[in-house]
Amino acid sequence: MCSNVIRTHSNNEAISSRAAGVLQGLLASIPNFWSSSEFLQVITLYLDVCGSAPKSQLAPLSSLIKTVAKKAPSKLLLATLYDTWTSLNAEVSILNL
Numbered sequence: 001m002c003s004n005v006i007r008t009h010s011n012n013e014a015i016s017s018r019a020a021g022v023l024q025g026l027l028a029s030i031p032n033f034w035s036s037s038e039f040l041q042v043i044t045l046y047l048d049v050c051g052s053a054p055k056s057q058l059a060p061l062s063s064l065i066k067t068v069a070k071k072a073p074s075k076l077l078l079a080t081l082y083d084t085w086t087s088l089n090a091e092v093s094i095l096n097l
Contacts, residue, residue, distance in 0.1 A: 003045045006061070013057050020060035024067045031071040039080040042068060 002019040023042065027034060046061050068077065 003041045006045060006049065011053075011057075013060075016057065017060040020064045024060075024064045027064075027067050027071050032073065034072065034076075036076055036080045036083070039068065039072060039077060040084060043080065043084050 002023045005019040006016045042064065046065050049061055050058060
């Protein structure tokens with residue numbers, strides 16, 4: 001839900017910052033309850049927003065991604081990043097056709 005709030009209100013720094021803070025707090029307190037799909041949503045959100053938002057609005061998401069890198073179980077995070085990479089490569093391959 002917070003990722004949807006950030007997507008729809010990415011131009012409102014206060015709202016997106018609070019939503020990123022909620023995600024960061026959840027991850028810091030209960031990292032073992034996050035699944036691959038939640039990490040995938042956060043990573044995809046970060047990649048999407050990085051391409052469209054001004055740098056001033058990236059600070060809360062950058063902080064969230066740093067928390068993901070520190071708190072996420074490494075096996076789960078690496079598997080998620082690998083899946084993200086392969087799906088991005090597949091999308092680029094389709095676009096290049």
